[in-house]
Amino acid sequence: MLSKSQARTFFLGGTVVTFLAFIGLTVYSLQPNNDQTNHDKIDAKVVRGKELWESNNCMGCHTILGEGGYYAPELTKVIDRRGENYVKAVLQSPVPWAPRGRKMVVYKMNDKDTEALIAYLKWIGNINLNGFDQVVSPLAKDKIKN
Amino acid sequence: MKYKSQKVAYWFFALCMLLFSLQIVYGFIMGFARIGMDGLHDFIPFNTARAVHTNLLVVWLLTGFMGAAYYIIPEESQRELVNVKLAYVQLISLAVVGVVAIVGYHFNYWEGRKFLEIPRELDFLVVINVLLFLGLILATLFTGKRKTTTALVLSMGLLFAALLYLPGMIWFDSQVTDSFFRWWVVHLWVEGVWELIMGGILSYLLIKLTGVDREVIEKWLYVIVGLTFLSGILGTGHHYYYIGVNKIWLIVGGIFSALEPLAFLAMALFAMYMYRKGEKSHPNKIALFWTIGASIVSFIGAGLLGFAHTLPQTNIYTHGTLVTAMHGHYAFWGAYAMIVLAIISYVMPNVTGRKLYNNARGHFAFWCANIGMLGMTVAFGVAGVAQVYMERKMKMEFMEVQNEISIHFVVLLLCATLFATGIILYIIEFLGYGKPTDEALVAAESID
Known part of the structure; x- marks a missing residue:
């Protein structure tokens, strides 16, 4: 059964990974060569x-x-x-x-x-x-x- | 109530009730305008009514979250609030900034950026206000005798909400970049950090109302907020499909926003399970109604109705139509309005010492408001789907379609009347409790 510390790790780990991916995708999509505007x-x-x-x-x-x-x-x-x-x-x-x-x-x-x-x-x-x-x-x- | 300083929460909740009432009034102005009854157009045109309606929503919910924090954090930290006078200063300054903004909207003092209409000069005052609030909450939390997961999650949600306000203050020459970062505020608030706040309040209420062991509830709280961020952060991409940025968001936004209902499903299951598991029969049944109701309605409104139009293949037709208004109304109601009304229902007997919760009026208020909002959601949904079909498939003109669907706004206004009746009854209940008193310190022992 999931322990409280494992649940905390899931929360913190998931947040950090998805946030970093989000920042990376933001930088990528705002690159001048990806401009659609x-x-x-x-x-x-x-x-x-x-x-x-x-x-x-x-x-x-x-x-x-x-x-x-x-x-x-x-x-x-x-x-x-x-x-x-x-x-x-x-x-x-x-x-x-x-x-x-x-x-x-x-x-x-x-x-x-x-x-x-x-x-x-x-x-x-x-x-x-x-x-x-x-x-x-x-x-x-x-x-x-x- | 265990600490005198928790009484501060009452005044935040009173401001909530006032702002919520005004929000409903402006909602009616918009509803009547949609059926051609726009007699107030010269004084309150639709764009003013809309800015006031949506901003009052944001402000009364934030005021409710702040009141909840002022009540919960001292109790969880097992100490008085570090400075009660400053909390009142923060409340008054919040009310002043809010009034200036709302009055300003009637005189073109605004920024036409959906949900973020507050002019940038006032944004700085908002930042100072929120910093003062966070200072008080975090100082109380970190100088307290204990730091619970519930308190940490609630405080983290409030801190991130403040930080995420900043990208919305930056000026961009490009409308596309402006929209891109506006969603950092709006989406990451309502489909991200506000869910932390909701989770924190929900967890606190379940601990108090069901008597289930704190460790069990807080473990699942971590799982829920983990799911929230795992899906919600990259789920921001569903706002980027068709605003002029790279196609990669169609894939990323599509996948992760499709996962967003999981967090709300987990929250609903969590609340139901804890309710069944709980051995404590708390006498404040109406607070329990609002608490369990919030978890279920948020799953339907934010989870299911959001999922209904979140995939790019569907969203290409529904983007920018009343389908969004359908989802928006039920999601905000379930996830945030109901949880604020839940914590108010729980707190009022505790800060006033008056156990007035077992009466028919409170239950009548709950059902009227919920049935009314459900009816409004259905009316928006039918109007939205009809709009999509006629405007985007049959190529009919915008106003031609608006005239065709105006009947649904008559239904919407009828349902809104039922909803408003529920809220008026809730406010009568609120006023019936009277003002907070130190005598409640003793009286609350039996309640908690």
Whole structure:
């Protein structure tokens, strides 16, 4: 029968081994030659776009890369799906954008910030998501096929 | 209650009740918004309500864990808490930081990072607060007469929870790297170190409520927390499948996250077995209900419902849908909310000296809350599966699908009303006990 000290060894040993493996895999997957995000394409505009994304808590309603609030549309492929002009109209709308009745916060974003957020969404749209990009937005999937 | 300083726990639990109530109110705001009743949109838009709802969950659970630690650690270490005044300072500062954060969310003072919306400036105050808490707990533990496994596991969970908060404070230009390290906090908390905290509290409660030998319970506690880390650390990979990192996580995350239910299964079997093995018939039956209930519901919510969509082949369709909300609600309820409510139910008679646990209201609260949450989970699940099918298979537009599934949110709101009724009854029970008193030091002898 298992003793208490053996149980402790199982806990400590298992934890140390899996933690080291986790660190190793983290280092491996963040290596530049394993990059799937076009990291070198992140410029000042994309960074500003991310700041806007966070400071307005867009993720509180929308999802991106499959993460977010599930209340408003997934935006990973929104530029492919809707085009830049549509996104610009939404961000700069002076009244709540309300597709099918569900209201969005009014941002009345200026041109510079709108450009930055679009640059950010474009960068997001080009990330290799291991196949999820083909599932997450069926309309964008059709475009990719065509 | 064996030490006067254990009374501190009461005030943490009182804050818990307040924050939990507010969390439910914001949940209702979100539920009504989903069926088109968004009259509060101009003041509390959905993203504000969501940030408040999820952050209040995290804060009230952490407050509950802290209260549990302030009650358990002195008793396990067989000494008074090293400094009671500082514990009150820590409680007040925690409440102040929490209030500033919650109010700030209504004025766009936040970071749009799911579960970690607290702005970075406030993060530093959180760190100071948690350091003060850990200082008090660890100093009590290491200057005490004994260091039990239960106390060590609980303290280790709290220490690791504090350390793991740090990666979430780093700024990354890349959304992908940001998400990657955000999961170090969120996943390794809820599917890692928080399970240590849960295991520690569960172990303490089983020792007290069943009378089974401490050595037996603590041996199995090691096995359970061992399984937790063995599966949970590399199981983080299930969050990395489709966020833009290497495919190796599909294999690693798939295998190890599939093993994650084992820890919860072990916890449920452990609790049931100890309950059957125990010869002690503790009079506080409602605490036992919450304790055994937590172990079973956590297995279903965190274990089974997590497993249902954790494999990459399934997750590619369910990732970013209401299926996650289904799993999230039942997992948090079973694993963490119920264990906090269990320790509160156990502690209240002990710190107040009033044996009010044998009444129908407490049991009614337990069943209303549990049936209500089960109904909510089913509603989320049906809505989620329908969403996956219509949106990702039939290629319907997001909002078209949302309108189709809105009926499930009517069901969800009805179940949430039952759930809220249960929680209101629980809070009435809590208030019925009154404030803690030193007289409970004597009265508790018969209870313990």
